Amino acid sequence: NKGHYDHYMQKEIHEQPESLTTTMRGRLIRGGSSKSKTVLLGGLKDHLKTIRRSRRIVFIGCGTSYNAALAARPILEELSGVPVTMEIASDLLDRQGPIYREDTAIFVSQSGETADTLLALQYALDNGALCVGITNTVGSAIARNTHCGVHINAGAEIGVASTKAYTSQIVVMAMLALAIGGDTISNEARREAIIDGLFDLPNKVREVLKQDQEMKDLAKLLISEQSLLVFGRGFNYATALEGALKVKEVALMHSEGILAGEMKHGPLALVDENLPIIVLATRDACFSKQQSVIQQLHARKGRLIVMCSKGDAASVCPAESCRIIEVPHVEDCLQPVINIIPLQLLAYHLTVLRGFNVDQPRNLAKSVTTQ
Numbered sequence: 001n002k003g004h005y006d007h008y009m010q011k012e013i014h015e016q017p018e019s020l021t022t023t024m025r026g027r028l029i030r031g032g033s034s035k036s037k038t039v040l041l042g043g044l045k046d047h048l049k050t051i052r053r054s055r056r057i058v059f060i061g062c063g064t065s066y067n068a069a070l071a072a073r074p075i076l077e078e079l080s081g082v083p084v085t086m087e088i089a090s091d092l093l094d095r096q097g098p099i100y101r102e103d104t105a106i107f108v109s110q111s112g113e114t115a116d117t118l119l120a121l122q123y124a125l126d127n128g129a130l131c132v133g134i135t136n137t138v139g140s141a142i143a144r145n146t147h148c149g150v151h152i153n154a155g156a157e158i159g160v161a162s163t164k165a166y167t168s169q170i171v172v173m174a175m176l177a178l179a180i181g182g183d184t185i186s187n188e189a190r191r192e193a194i195i196d197g198l199f200d201l202p203n204k205v206r207e208v209l210k211q212d213q214e215m216k217d218l219a220k221l222l223i224s225e226q227s228l229l230v231f232g233r234g235f236n237y238a239t240a241l242e243g244a245l246k247v248k249e250v251a252l253m254h255s256e257g258i259l260a261g262e263m264k265h266g267p268l269a270l271v272d273e274n275l276p277i278i279v280l281a282t283r284d285a286c287f288s289k290q291q292s293v294i295q296q297l298h299a300r301k302g303r304l305i306v307m308c309s310k311g312d313a314a315s316v317c318p319a320e321s322c323r324i325i326e327v328p329h330v331e332d333c334l335q336p337v338i339n340i341i342p343l344q345l346l347a348y349h350l351t352v353l354r355g356f357n358v359d360q361p362r363n364l365a366k367s368v369t370t371q
């Protein structure tokens with residue numbers, strides 16, 4: 001049921017304040033005193049000790065689910081102190097890459113039925129790793145075959161393009177980082193700031209969704225382009241990959257997410273006055289590096305669209321030569337949840353304006369159950 005929306009993708013983008021609320025329900029506990037802020041993931045509580053003691057955490061997934069894990073990787077590394085590596089399920093299988101008994105392998109999948117992810121799960125089980133699932137589908141193959149896990153509880157996702165599952169996956173993995181990190185004194189202030197940020201996140205998502213018309217206007221401007229680059233780094237490298245995936249998947253426009261730190265190692269050659277480039281430059285520890293990326297793209301006459309934190313337009317684009325997308329500021333590890341939303345809206349409007357099928361892009365299936 002699409003309600004008053006024209007498409008499922010549109011509905012699912014706009015219901016993110018509610019889906020995120022459901023994802024967090026009963027799992028974030030804020031007592032009377034500030035000291036009692038905690039996270040409770042029922043499915044993991046008996047396994048946290050094993051995870052903390054593991055030699056490595058390996059995230060495994062495909063497509064958007066892989067991108068969600070990539071967005072959560074920095075906070076998991078920071079709070080757990082355990083090395084975190086990333087595997088695209090098919091690539092792990094192609095290489096028969098090493099997975100050890102001392103590893104915790106975390107399988108991220110909206111459907112819980114993706115063939116490559118399931119085969120990688122079997123492979124990790126055979127190699128003796130602790131296997132954890134993060135899925136949206138109760139009773140799915142991944143939920144059944146992992147040792148333990150967390151349901152993201154985002155509600156059914158119908159549109160082939162994953163939107164609300166992505167943001168709920170990131171939130172679950174941020175909660176996972178908090179749960180694994182435990183209650184060390186050195187992390188206390190950081191942990192509390194993240195929990196407060198999580199409580200407030202649905203409101204901030206509501207705020208950024210108000211940019212719908214602005215993103216439609218931007219889509220009108222980009223409707224006939226051949227290509228769109230998205231530059232991100234740090235917490236928002238994943239946002240660049242995921243934004244580009246949305247654009248190519250539904251709007252059928254070539255788009256590439258680029259790690260901004262790699263700019264001078266090749267991508268800079270593409271920059272001219274015609275190619276549109278989105279630069280993600282919201283406030284975090286990488287902000288000044290992104291400011292310098294913007295200056296260098298600007299010096300090559302790049303056609304820039306800069307996403308920045310509210311009030312930062314002048315600091316990212318002094319010459320007023322670029323288009324600005326201003327988003328609310330949240331705790332750095334939660335910023336990917338906010339930053340992807342204008343890009344989801346952009347992909348949606350581009351698709352509708354270009355006259356393509358939003359909910360069922362050509363050649364794609366919601367659940368990829370064959371290799």
Ligand code: UD1
Binds near residue numbers: 144
């Ligand atoms: C569970 C109940 C929820 C109830 C809550 C009350 C289910 C599905 N969930 O939620 O309805 O309101 O208790 O305390 O009945 N699991 C895996 N692999 C996965 C995902 C989950 O093995 O990929 C396992 C978990 O380890 C856990 C079970 O499935 O044993 C349920 O997981 P989850 O729904 O996340 O647990 P709760 O949030 O505690």
Ligand code: M6R
Binds near residue numbers: 110160367
């Ligand atoms: O169900 P899964 O999360 O395992 O699916 C993984 C990918 O097939 C999926 O995310 C795909 O990339 C989406 N269509 C992207 O929007």
